[in-house]
Each structure stands twice: as C-alpha cells, then as structure tokens.
Amino acid sequence: xxxxTKDSLVKGTLILAVAxxxxxxxxxxxxxxxxxxxxxxxMGSYSIAFNLYSILLVVATAGxxxxxxxxxxxxxxxxxxxxxxxIYRAAIWFAVxxxxxMTVLLYVLAPVYAEHISHGGPDATLATRAIAPxxxxxPLIAIMRGYFQGRQNMMPNGVSQVVExxxxxxxxxxxxxxxxxxxxxxxxxGASFGGVMGGxxxxxxxxxxxxxLKRRDAAGLKEGVSRAAVNETAAGGGSAALxxxxxxxxxxxxxxxxxxxxxxxxxxxxxxxxIDTSIIIPLLEGIIGSGEALGLVGIMGGRAQSLAGxxxxxxxxxxxxxxxxxxxxxxxxxxxxxxxxxxRVLQLSILSGLPAVLVIAIAARPLDxxxxxxxxxxxxxxxxxxxxxxxxxxxxxxxxxxxxxAVLMGMGRMRPLMVHVAVGITVKLAGSFLLAQWFxxxxxxxxxxxxxxxxxWLNLRTLRQEVTFTILGSRFVGxxxxxxxxxxxxxxxEWLTHTYVHPTSLYRINEGINAILVxxxxxxxxxxxxxxxxxxxxxxxxxxPAPVQKLINKGSRLIGRS
Numbered sequence: 236x237x238x239x240t241k242d243s244l245v246k247g248t249l250i251l252a253v254a255x256x257x258x259x260x261x262x263x264x265x266x267x268x269x270x271x272x273x274x275x276x277x278m279g280s281y282s283i284a285f286n287l288y289s290i291l292l293v294v295a296t297a298g299x300x301x302x303x304x305x306x307x308x309x310x311x312x313x314x315x316x317x318x319x320x321x322i323y324r325a326a327i328w329f330a331v332x333x334x335x336x337m338t339v340l341l342y343v344l345a346p347v348y349a350e351h352i353s354h355g356g357p358d359a360t361l362a363t364r365a366i367a368p369x370x371x372x373x374p375l376i377a378i379m380r381g382y383f384q385g386r387q388n389m390m391p392n393g394v395s396q397v398v399e400x401x402x403x404x405x406x407x408x409x410x411x412x413x414x415x416x417x418x419x420x421x422x423x424x425g426a427s428f429g430g431v432m433g434g435x436x437x438x439x440x441x442x443x444x445x446x447x448l449k450r451r452d453a454a455g456l457k458e459g460v461s462r463a464a465v466n467e468t469a470a471g472g473g474s475a476a477l478x479x480x481x482x483x484x485x486x487x488x489x490x491x492x493x494x495x496x497x498x499x500x501x502x503x504x505x506x507x508x509x510i511d512t513s514i515i516i517p518l519l520e521g522i523i524g525s526g527e528a529l530g531l532v533g534i535m536g537g538r539a540q541s542l543a544g545x546x547x548x549x550x551x552x553x554x555x556x557x558x559x560x561x562x563x564x565x566x567x568x569x570x571x572x573x574x575x576x577x578x579r580v581l582q583l584s585i586l587s588g589l590p591a592v593l594v595i596a597i598a599a600r601p602l603d604x605x606x607x608x609x610x611x612x613x614x615x616x617x618x619x620x621x622x623x624x625x626x627x628x629x630x631x632x633x634x635x636x637x638x639x640x641a642v643l644m645g646m647g648r649m650r651p652l653m654v655h656v657a658v659g660i661t662v663k664l665a666g667s668f669l670l671a672q673w674f675x676x677x678x679x680x681x682x683x684x685x686x687x688x689x690x691x692w693l694n695l696r697t698l699r700q701e702v703t704f705t706i707l708g709s710r711f712v713g714x715x716x717x718x719x720x721x722x723x724x725x726x727x728x729e730w731l732t733h734t735y736v737h738p739t740s741l742y743r744i745n746e747g748i749n750a751i752l753v754x755x756x757x758x759x760x761x762x763x764x765x766x767x768x769x770x771x772x773x774x775x776x777x778x779x780p781a782p783v784q785k786l787i788n789k790g791s792r793l794i795g796r797s
Contacts, residue, residue, distance in 0.1 A: 512532050
C-alpha cells in the first residue's frame with residue numbers, strides 16, 4: 236500500500252468521522268428539546284414519520300451515489316476523467332427525477348403507513364407530509380456526495396452534513412415550539428419540516444464545493460491541453476481520435492446494475508429501525524395498551540436509536556472511505572492491497588466502535604435521565620435505559636456488518652449482499668413476532684441484534700472465500716477478557732454513583748455528574764485494558780493517526796509499558 240493510499244484512507248476517514256460525530260451529536264441534541272416539547276406520544280408520531288422518510292430516502296439516494304463513487308474512482312484510476320464526468324452528469328438527472336417521484340410517493344403514502352400500518356394516527360400523517368419536500372433535495376445532495384467520494388475528496392461531504400444538522404436542529408425546535416400553540420399534531424409537523432430546511436442548506440454547501448471543483452478542473456484541463464498542443468506540434472501535428480461517449484442509457488444500465496444491490500444493503504439498518512417503530516404498537520398494544528405502546532415508539536425513535544447510532548459513526552466513515560480505495564485496487568487486480576485494506580478496516584472499525592458501545596451501554600441510565608429526563612411517564616423511566624443499553628450492544632454487530640459489507644461492495648460482490656440482507660430481515664421479523672410474546676419490547680430489540688449477527692457472519696464467510704484477512708486472531712481472547720473486566724467494573728461504578736452520588740438537589744444535574752463519571756471511567760479503562768492484554772501492539776499503534784498515537788503512548792508510560 237502506497238503512502239498516498241494510506242493517507243487517503245486515514246484522512247478521508249477522519250474527515251467523515253469527525254463530521255458524522257458532530258452531526259450525530261447535533262441530531263441527538265435536537266431530540267433533547269423535542270422530547271420535552273412533544274413528550275413520548277408526540278415523539279412516537281415523529282419517529283413513525285421520520286423512519287418512513289428514511290426508508291424512501293435510502294432507496295432514492297443510497298444505491299446510485301455508492302455506485303457512482305465506485306464508477307468514478309475506477310474511471311479516474313485508469314485515466315479516463317471525461318467518462319467519469321459524463322457518468323456524473325447522468326447521475327444528476329437521475330437524482331432530479333427520483334427526488335420528484337419520491338416526494339409525491341411519500342406524500343401520497345403518508346396516511347396508509349402512518350395510520351393503517353403503524354397505528355400512529357393523524358399526527359403521524361401530518362408529520363410525514365411535512366417532511367416530504369425534503370426528498371426533492373436529498374437525492375441530488377447524495378449524488379454530489381457520491382461524486383466527491385469517488386474523487387476521494389471527503390471535505391464537502393463532511394461540511395454539508397454538519398451544516399444540514401445545524402439548520403435541521405434550529406428549524407425543528409423553533410417550529411415545534413411555535414406550532415405547538417396550534418396543536419400537538421402541528422408541533423410534530425413543525426419538527427419534521429426541519430428536515431426540509433436542512434436539505435436546502437446542505438444542497439447550498441454542495442453546490443459551492445461543486446463550482447469550486449469545476450473551476451479547478453477547468454484550470455487543470457486548460458493547462459493539460461496547452462501542454463498536449465506543444466507536444467503535438469513538436470511531433471508533427473498528428474491528430475488523435477476522440478473517445479466515443481457512452482450513451483446515458485448504457486450508463487443508467489450499469490449504474491442500476493450496481494446500485495440496486497447497494498440500495499438493498501444500505502437500506503438494511505433504516506429498514507430494521509422502521510420495522511421496530513412500525514410493529515411495536517400492533518404487537519404490544521393488546522398487552523400494555525395503545526398509549527404505552529406509542530410511548531415505547533417515542534422512546535425507541537427519540538432516545539434509543541439516537542444514542543445507539545453513535546458507535547457506528549466511525550464504521551460508516553471507514554466504509555465510505557474504503558469503498559473507492561478497494562474498488563480501485565480490485566480493478567487493478569492488486570489483491571495484496573485489497574487483503575491489507577480488508578484487515579485494516581475491520582480491525583479499526585471494531586476497536587474504535589467498541590469503546591463507544593461499552594460507554595453508552597454501561598452509562599445508559601445517567602445518560603438517559605440527564606439528556607432526556609424521566610418526568611414524562613413512569614413507564615418510560617423504567618424501560619428507557621434498558622432499551623438504550625440493549626440496542627447499543629447490538630450496534631457492535633451492526634459495525635461488523637457495515638464494514639464487511641462495504642468491502643464486499645468495493646469488490647463488486649453484490650449478489651451475496653442481497654442474499655444476506657434477505658436472511659437478516661427474515662431473522663428480524665421472525666424473531667420480533669416470536670420473542671415479543673415472551674419478552675415484550677426487549678424481544679423486539681433482541682431480534683435486531685440477531686439480525687445484525689446473522690448478516691455479519693454471512694458477510695465474513697463470503698469475504699474469506701475472496702480474500703485472506705485477519706481481524707484479531709489470537710488477540711480475541713485478550714479482547715474478551717478486556718470487555719468482561721470493563722463491563723464488570725463499569726456496572727459497579729454506575730451502581731455506586733447512582734446510589735451514593737447526589738451532590739445537588741437537582742436530579743438532572745446529579746445524573747449529568749454521574750454520566751460524566753461513569754463515561755470517563757469506562758473510556759479511560761478501555762485503552763489501558765487493551766494494552767494490558769496486548770490486544771493493541773506497537774505495530775498497530777503505528778497505523779493509527781498521530782494524535783491517537785500520542786494518546787496511547789502517554790497511556791503506555793503511565794502503566795510502565797512504553
């Protein structure tokens with residue numbers, strides 16, 4: 236692997252990871268005032284609308300941008316930039332048409348899904364229709380992000396994510412507060428409309444970077460043409476035949492051939508989360524009542540899914556960065572680099588995602604009570620922390636599923652991915668309907684973890700048939716020991732702080748202090764245990780970014796292992 240390729244992966248991953256982390260925290264922060272404004276019932280309606288929107292958004296955006304990224308990176312790798320630009324223009328037209336179609340579809344389907352399938356009521360329908368116009372913008376945004384990803388320029392993608400979340404947060408909370416004066420339904424609709432304003436802001440950012448790149452490419456092309464003219468004159472004025480341009484019809488055929496399996500894979504997580512919010516009321520209302528079941532939907536969508544989405548941020552960033560790199564290497568038949576990148580991305584995703592999983596799962600109670608409060612219902616107070624912890628634990632397998640699937644995607648192994656998704660969704664549905672009868676909401680969440688476990692195992696099995704890689708090998712025992720020790724000590728510290736640490740008369744402040752103590756203790760214990768059990772070696776540290784290397788070296792000196 237060349238230094239340029241290594242730097243590209245690390246730099247691209249860091250940009251996307253930092254941007255996604257900021258965007259995710261802004262998204263979680265947005266839910267905090269919304270939970271207090273809309274309460275669990277309103278958040279239930281909001282979650283039903285948002286998850287349906289998310290499914291159609293992934294269908295309209297996930298496949299083509301990923302396929303575009305793969306096609307563009309391959310064309311630039313073999314020195315055909317003009318073909319890459321024509322592919323990009325074809326994708327832009329696709330985005331415009333897809334956005335208009337999905338907007339109409341979402342608006343028309345709103346009452347069918349929100350009221351008849353999810354049992355969310357008229358408020359959920361109003362919220363769904365309020366967010367429908369966002370579909371006009373996000374397919375185009377996604378196409379532009381895929382193009383920049385294929386050019387291995389991740390900065391526009393990162394900046395647009397952050398700007399989108401800022402505008403979404405401000406308008407969602409502001410409109411919810413103002414429209415609550417009319418009714419709860421209009422307040423939920425106002426919160427949903429924040430997604431439209433976020434889309435407009437993100438599109439403006441992407442257009443700025445696109446114009447900037449176009450000017451830079453034009454300057455480079457002009458310089459290249461001038462140099463070619465000089466060379467042609469010196470050689471005697473020969474003329475070269477112009478390359479035949481691919482027809483849009485052929486481009487769309489190739490793009491759809493790649494994108495349909497990518498859509499099916501990319502929609503998995505969103506579809507699983509939407510299944511959760513869709514089946515909670517039908518499965519549980521006969522047991523706990525429709526009001527409490529709608530409250531569980533609000534906890535699931537407003538709290539648990541928000542926090543459980545944090546650990547997978549780096550995995551998604553790694554996946555987005557590694558796809559064009561593996562695609563380019565695979566197109567050159569450089570299997571040594573494909574093998575190295577596969578090992579590297581799987582190791583980094585697991586070791587970087589695990590601490591966030593442990594921190595959130597162990598500190599679920601103080602995090603939930605501090606960020607969202609528990610004054611709404613006793614039902615939410617008793618179930619919220621456990622729902623967050625269990626869903627977050629399942630995110631560990633989601634990380635493995637996401638990164639291994641991205642490697643298969645980069646290698647063009649789309650057909651197995653579709654089979655694995657079908658198996659995973661089958662496991663999810665069967666598990667939910669069976670386990671909900673015995674374990675209620677925890678059976679539904681547990682089936683989500685089983686879905687990701689099944690897909691992860693199938694992805695890794697297929698990968699081993701294509702390329703040689705090692706995730707942790709013999710170091711897995713040390714990692715298991717580290718997890719057991721961290722979980723045991725972390726749970727003990729959480730119980731002690733919850734029982735004895737009450738420095739103020741305000742429970743929210745107390746829970747905030749407890750969250751800081753538990754999260755800090757767990758996060759600090761993680762690298763120390765990895766070094767004590769030799770899960771992370773000095774050779775591994777050399778592959779980490781420089782700031783991380785400095786932090787680990789300081790920790791090593793503290794325990795005398797430098």
